Amino acid sequence: MKKYLIKNWWRYLIGGISLICSTAIDVMLPFVTLSMVDDVIVGRNMDIFRRDIILFVAAGLGRAFFQFIKEFLCDMSGCRVASGLRKDMMKHIFSLNKGYFDKNNTGELMARVKDDAGSVWDLTGFVGMLLTEATVYFIGVVICMITLNWKLSIIPLAFMPPLAYVALHLEKKLGKDYDEISERNADLTKVVEENISGVRTVKAFSAEGLEMKKFDEKNEAYGDANKQFASDLADSDPLIGLIPKIMQVLVVAIGGYAAIKGSITYGTLVAFVSYSIQVVWPIENLGWMLSLVSQGLAGYKKINKVMKTEPEITDTWAKELHKEGNKSGEISFDHVSFNIDGKTILNDVSFNLGKGKTLGIMGATGAGKSTIVNLIERFYDVTSGSIKIEGKDIKKMPLSDVRAFSSVVTQDVFLFSDTITENVRLGFKDTMDLRTVKSAIKSAHAQEFVEKITDSYDAVIGERGIGLSGGQKQRLSIARALAKKADLLVLDDSTSALDMETEAAIQQELQEKNDMSKIIIGHRISSVKDADEILVLENGRVAERGTHSELIRKGGLYYSTYEAQYGDYHKAMAACE
Incomplete structure (x- = not known):
C-alpha cells in the first residue's frame, strides 16, 4: 500500500x-x-x-x-x-x-x-x-x-x-x-x-x-x-x-x-x-x-x-531469448507428459503439425484432449517433454507470442455483453476493421443470422451470449478465432451444437485456408475424418494414429466409434438396396 x-x-x-x-x-x-x-x-x-x-x-x-x-x-x-x-x-x-x-x-x-x-x-x-x-x-x-x-x-x-x-x-x-x-x-x-x-x-x-x-x-x-x-x-x-x-x-x-x-x-x-x-x-x-x-x-x-500469489508461468528470460525469424507455422509435441495433483493426464504424446495441415484428435471424455489445448496456450507447463513452435521451445518464448500463434475455440463458448462486432474483434479493437469482422463472420457461416438481428453487427448481445442459440454462439466464437488470423486454429469440440450441414460447410471453408494449421478436437467422426492425421487418445496416451481410412482398416477404437455413429445408417442403406 x-x-x-x-x-x-x-x-x-x-x-x-x-x-x-x-x-x-x-x-x-x-x-x-x-x-x-x-x-x-x-x-x-x-x-x-x-x-x-x-x-x-x-x-x-x-x-x-x-x-x-x-x-x-x-x-x-x-x-x-x-x-x-x-x-x-x-x-x-x-x-x-x-x-x-x-x-x-x-x-x-x-x-x-x-x-x-x-x-x-x-x-x-x-x-x-x-x-x-x-x-x-x-x-x-x-x-x-x-x-x-x-x-x-x-x-x-x-x-x-x-x-x-x-x-x-x-x-x-x-x-x-x-x-x-x-x-x-x-x-x-x-x-x-x-x-x-x-x-x-x-x-x-x-x-x-x-x-x-x-x-x-x-x-x-x-x-x-x-x-x-x-x-x-x-x-x-x-x-x-x-x-x-x-x-x-x-x-x-x-x-x-x-x-x-x-x-x-x-x-x-x-x-x-x-x-x-x-x-x-x-x-x-x-x-x-x-x-x-x-x-x-x-x-x-x-x-x-x-x-502475493506468484504466477507459475512467467516470461522470465523470454524477451532475451526470443528472436524473430521466418515463420514456418509448425507446432510439435515431443514426448509430452503432464501430471496434475499426482494424476497423469497426458503420457508421452508426440506429433508434428506443419503449416496448412490438419490434425484431428478424438478420445473419450477425460482422455486428455482439452489438456492438449491448455498446453498449447501454455496455461500449464508440461511435466516432461517439450512443445515447440517453429522450432522454439514455448518456455523460451514470450507468452504473448505463444498465444498469438494460436487461436482457440473452446467447447465452453464465452461471449461478452457487447456488440457482435466487438465480440468478434476481441483484443484487436484498434487494429481490426469492420471488413475483417464481416469476412470472419461469413467464413463461420454466421452472416445470415447476424444480418437478420436488429442492428446487425452493432447489436448488443446478452451476457454470455444469452438470447443466442448454442449453434449461433459457436459460430460467433469460430468467427472470432478466424478474425485473429493466427498461424494455428484449434477447435475444441466447438461444432457440437451445429447441424451436420452447417458443420460440413464450415469444415469445407477451413480446408480452403491453407495459410493456417488446424487442430480439430471432437467426438464426432464427421469433425475429424478429413484431417491429414488423426490421433485417438485413451487414458492420456496415443492409442491410435493415422488417416481416416487407415484407422478404419485397423478396426480399433476409431473404427468402434465410427460403427457406433454410422453403423445403423449403413445397415439402413443396405436394407434399402
Whole structure:
C-alpha cells in the first residue's frame, strides 16, 4: 500500500494541513466563548463584543473552507489509492495461471476486487482522516483544558482510561465480527453469482427450491454475522454513553462550585464544560473508528494474499531469448507428459503439425484432449517433454507470442455483453476493421443470422451470449478465432451444437485456408475424418494414429466409434438396396 500512498503524498500533505487548521479553529472557539461571557456579558464591553462576533464569523468561514479542502483531498486520495490497488489487482489476476482459477471461485475474487478494495478506500480516505483528526483534536483539547484549569482537567482525564478501555474492548470484538461478515459475504456473493449465471440451468432442472435453500443458508449465515456485530455493539454502546455523562455532571458540579466561590470565572466554567464535551468524542468513537480501520486492514490483507500469489508461468528470460525469424507455422509435441495433483493426464504424446495441415484428435471424455489445448496456450507447463513452435521451445518464448500463434475455440463458448462486432474483434479493437469482422463472420457461416438481428453487427448481445442459440454462439466464437488470423486454429469440440450441414460447410471453408494449421478436437467422426492425421487418445496416451481410412482398416477404437455413429445408417442403406 505504501507506493499508492506515496503517489498521493501532496494531497495528503495539503489535506493534513487543512485538517490541522480546521481542528485548531474548533479547539480555539471556546476561548472566544470565554471572552464573550467574561468581557461582554459580565464586563459589558461592546468593543470586545464586536471583535468576538467578527471572530465567530471568521472562524465559521475559515473552518468551512479548510473542512472542504480536507475532505475533498483526503477522500480523493483514498479513491485514487483504492483505484490503483484495484487496477493492479486486476492486472495481477490476469497474470495468474489457469490452475489458480480452478481452485478459487469467482465470487471470492469479485469480493476482493469490489468490497475489499472499497474498505481500503475508506481506510486511506475518510477513516484515516477521521482518526488523524480525532488524535489532533484530543491533544488540542487536553492542552486547552490544562491551560484553563489544570485541577479541573483531572476530572475528564481520569475518565478517559475506562472510556478508552471499553472502546478498545468493543473494537476487538467488532474486528472479529467484521472478519466473519466478510467471509459470509464472500460465500453469499458466490451463491448469487453462480445462480444468476446459471439461471437457465437451474430453471431447466426445476432446481429453484434447492438453490433457494442454499441461498437461504448463506443469507442466514450472513445475517447472523451482522446480528452478532449489532449485538456486540449494543452491549457496549450504553456504557460508552454513560461514562461521559457522569464525567460531565462532575465537571459542572465541581466547576460550578468553584465559580460560585470565585476560584474561576464564569467564562472559564463555560469554556471548560465545552471542552469536557469535546474531549469525549475522539475516545467515545475510538471503537467505531478502529473497527473501520480493522475492516480496511482485513480487506487489504485479503487483497495482499491475492497479490502475493506468484504466477507459475512467467516470461522470465523470454524477451532475451526470443528472436524473430521466418515463420514456418509448425507446432510439435515431443514426448509430452503432464501430471496434475499426482494424476497423469497426458503420457508421452508426440506429433508434428506443419503449416496448412490438419490434425484431428478424438478420445473419450477425460482422455486428455482439452489438456492438449491448455498446453498449447501454455496455461500449464508440461511435466516432461517439450512443445515447440517453429522450432522454439514455448518456455523460451514470450507468452504473448505463444498465444498469438494460436487461436482457440473452446467447447465452453464465452461471449461478452457487447456488440457482435466487438465480440468478434476481441483484443484487436484498434487494429481490426469492420471488413475483417464481416469476412470472419461469413467464413463461420454466421452472416445470415447476424444480418437478420436488429442492428446487425452493432447489436448488443446478452451476457454470455444469452438470447443466442448454442449453434449461433459457436459460430460467433469460430468467427472470432478466424478474425485473429493466427498461424494455428484449434477447435475444441466447438461444432457440437451445429447441424451436420452447417458443420460440413464450415469444415469445407477451413480446408480452403491453407495459410493456417488446424487442430480439430471432437467426438464426432464427421469433425475429424478429413484431417491429414488423426490421433485417438485413451487414458492420456496415443492409442491410435493415422488417416481416416487407415484407422478404419485397423478396426480399433476409431473404427468402434465410427460403427457406433454410422453403423445403423449403413445397415439402413443396405436394407434399402
